[in-house]
Amino acid sequence: MYTVYLAGEIHSNWREEIITACKDYDVIFLTPEYDHTSSDDIGKNVVGDQENDFYNDHVSAKINSIRNHTYIKQADIVVVKFGEKYKQWNAAFDAGYATALNKKLIVIHPGEFIHALKEIDAAASAVVKSQSQVVDILKHLIRK
Amino acid sequence: MYTVYLAGEIHSNWREEIITACKDYDVIFLTPEYDHTSSDDIGKNVVGDQENDFYNDHVSAKINSIRNHTYIKQADIVVVKFGEKYKQWNAAFDAGYATALNKKLIVIHPGEFIHALKEIDAAASAVVKSQSQVVDILKHLIRK
Amino acid sequence: MYTVYLAGEIHSNWREEIITACKDYDVIFLTPEYDHTSSDDIGKNVVGDQENDFYNDHVSAKINSIRNHTYIKQADIVVVKFGEKYKQWNAAFDAGYATALNKKLIVIHPGEFIHALKEIDAAASAVVKSQSQVVDILKHLIRK
Amino acid sequence: MYTVYLAGEIHSNWREEIITACKDYDVIFLTPEYDHTSSDDIGKNVVGDQENDFYNDHVSAKINSIRNHTYIKQADIVVVKFGEKYKQWNAAFDAGYATALNKKLIVIHPGEFIHALKEIDAAASAVVKSQSQVVDILKHLIRK
């Protein structure tokens, strides 16, 4: 049995593809908050407007880190997807966090990022291009 | 006494500015390899050409990780600089690695990256814009 | 799923407010002993009167530490409330204990303690003024 | 040989008494920043005025935590003094932090705090009233 944390980009529904395909297998999936607006605004909504962009982001990011870091600690395997858009530094941060805790890392990224992601790929147990490859790996790992 | 690892971009000489300014203080500085070409080509040069871009990068990145991960483990404080250019996913990865090992993190980045770096800033003990601010913090920390 | 330890003052029923509001959510709450008299007298009652104020307190505090430290270790998140009265050094001690174990810390305190609690707030993932804000944060963290 | 961190109140020169008395012994002393103003203002001075009391304190406290937490990690023994004045929650926090890391704790406090400090005394290897008692203990520990 494995606990798998699905880190990385939250602008597409790539997690559903993996979770649905593995729904009959003995895998527990953990994820960050999916709802981008809720994730960005939790600080302002609950702690209050900090009247400063840096601190509004800071309060939200600290609250969301409770979920992200706790779930990485609970996981055996961390899957990180790097998509085509955005800086995605949080995805790289989560990959580093997972590596230092000795979690097994699976990285999904398009071929064009080979050079830019070489340090993260070097820490991974598998580097693939698609969600379906992650599903195949998880099904392989769970075989009796 | 502190051991400080200077992670992040290797396209400018920002590290020298900090090291020189602190040269009379009780601080040991550790750095990744500065020489970009040497860093990229170590795999091909020593292990041999893998005849494949992914694996040429992979072999080099794995060898360089010996230095990066060992030095982060030896450090008390990790300073990570995000510059204006490139993906810099390795900088974010090092920040995550350091955080999970409970190292104290200082992040340098221009104001425009506030939103993109919010998860990393949330893990930092200080977020600044310039090397001279890092120098001021280190001098403060080392005061008798 | 999270395990949450509710540390700090035991002179009001603030814990009930959080536990009741989250009763339909996937959160396990752990608490110190609520009954102040039982907590203070466990040493005298079970081990016997030590005929010395320091040792009567000492024996009780050591027995209660079995619960407090064990539950902090079992927790993912530690919520610490600083109320208006008393020294509350045990609350600050628990916050430090939780921080060193890499637990995520949420601190509740009135605005007047901003300066006195700055070191503890600096270690927290969220600083709020009320129990209902903790409830909102926990509900945010548990969202699918 | 021991490394000893002297935590707690910074409003009197109690640390000097211990350091001077042990100057011929094989003990390394580490301390927080002594200069109260420098400690409080480092954030404003280096990172800049946050235009908000909470965040001015926050930035300073986070920078100072680099020193405090790093030095507790480097120490074998942590001495914490609770004086007559102020909340001193940071002293209690440091005691908890040190305890969770399995550091040996020596607590100094006047007799009137027996009940309020019982949880911290319960975690200590020695509870004394004066600096000279700490000196006697350190000299005992270092005997050949």
Add this chain to the structure above:
Amino acid sequence: MYTVYLAGEIHSNWREEIITACKDYDVIFLTPEYDHTSSDDIGKNVVGDQENDFYNDHVSAKINSIRNHTYIKQADIVVVKFGEKYKQWNAAFDAGYATALNKKLIVIHPGEFIHALKEIDAAASAVVKSQSQVVDILKHLIRK
């Protein structure tokens, strides 16, 4: 909820007294092998006669250590009883093993052993004379 390992002497049925009294409480009890002959002879019976007293004991003790050390690691609390007879060095060894792993220690021993057991009592969260006192402590710890 607590997991409690009952270490120490196996020549009386003191464990039953605690387990029976707590049978309606949320406590999991773990114990070493009760059957003294089985415990002593497991090596000879399964691995074979080593034709040497030292090695016959050695093989049995190593096999039994699988149970003892694994269960101490699984426990939150370790109760160690020192009875009137025998060397009981294994009980003291288990107490040291548990202490180094930061387990909470409760020691049962008659008053006459105060001086001989002072180092172990110094590491304990409670020192008592009888099983019924352990039961009272466990019931106190499990109170809602």
Add this chain to the structure above:
Amino acid sequence: MYTVYLAGEIHSNWREEIITACKDYDVIFLTPEYDHTSSDDIGKNVVGDQENDFYNDHVSAKINSIRNHTYIKQADIVVVKFGEKYKQWNAAFDAGYATALNKKLIVIHPGEFIHALKEIDAAASAVVKSQSQVVDILKHLIRK
């Protein structure tokens, strides 16, 4: 209750003998992938042909390490069998990995390997010749 990982050779069905004999006992068994072809070809099948023997093996071995290392971490006891054939370096590697993580090690090997396996036997809690001896040890360890 114990979790037992059955490491080592995958060319015979020795694991079934242990699992079947213990099926009524409170033991959870974890194993590597049994299917040799699937294990060797997972890289080629899912990540794609690397057009290079070293990298085809490398990709498969890294994916399989997700299972092996995760399960060793989840185990209390690791049983390693060295059979008559093949290099079996992975079995020795798993034994070292388990030892460094403080797992209890049981080694099965024929008498002829006494000298070649002396370093691994030295780290073991039991060294036996057959699966039925492992079954006897597990049944002994699980006795009430």
Add this chain to the structure above:
Amino acid sequence: MYTVYLAGEIHSNWREEIITACKDYDVIFLTPEYDHTSSDDIGKNVVGDQENDFYNDHVSAKINSIRNHTYIKQADIVVVKFGEKYKQWNAAFDAGYATALNKKLIVIHPGEFIHALKEIDAAASAVVKSQSQVVDILKHLIRK
């Protein structure tokens, strides 16, 4: 290079024999307090008479534990001697403490204690009868 802690009985000068014989080798020796009276009375002398045998012993034992536990943590190898006299439960406690921290253990004891010390011998890397055997082992370990 090794750091070696010499634990156990303090009623004979067995430590000197080892330290003197290894004085030209690259070994650092750490020891508990040799002076039995000083060791027993440190609590009464420094903290004050507790007017109670248990607490007088308790205060001394806690202070001495600062030395013993700190030095075991600093050591690579722990040598424990069991002599002919006294309970020596502290020696067994130190052996357990060292084992749980993964220190290498060497045990010295006369042949008559084979059965009583079997659990401790089972955790040892060497079991010998004399100090000169320990010297021979250390000299072997330090060979270039």
Add this chain to the structure above:
Amino acid sequence: MYTVYLAGEIHSNWREEIITACKDYDVIFLTPEYDHTSSDDIGKNVVGDQENDFYNDHVSAKINSIRNHTYIKQADIVVVKFGEKYKQWNAAFDAGYATALNKKLIVIHPGEFIHALKEIDAAASAVVKSQSQVVDILKHLIRK
């Protein structure tokens, strides 16, 4: 600065080649005992003849493990060489031990062992064929 442990076969002088080539660099080398006879016979010579092949090997292997395991723990990098001859299970065991402790692993082996060593190569930061390649890697890692 790095500490490097040179594990693996002791039948050739491969270690000298690396140590000599790096003698002007800031690298500390640690090694197992080179003298094969001394290594095999230390048990018999110091502890005494166990009158049994298994136990004579066992006593020697346990004493030698003091050196091997202590030095791996002290190392940042572990280099393991697999030569053409012998089982070399101890080399594979050391590689597993180092990997679980998060040490960086460099493996030297001839091309013919690619398949048999795939699990160990998968854990390595570099896989090479010769000592001179290890020297090149170390010189690269130590560059200013």
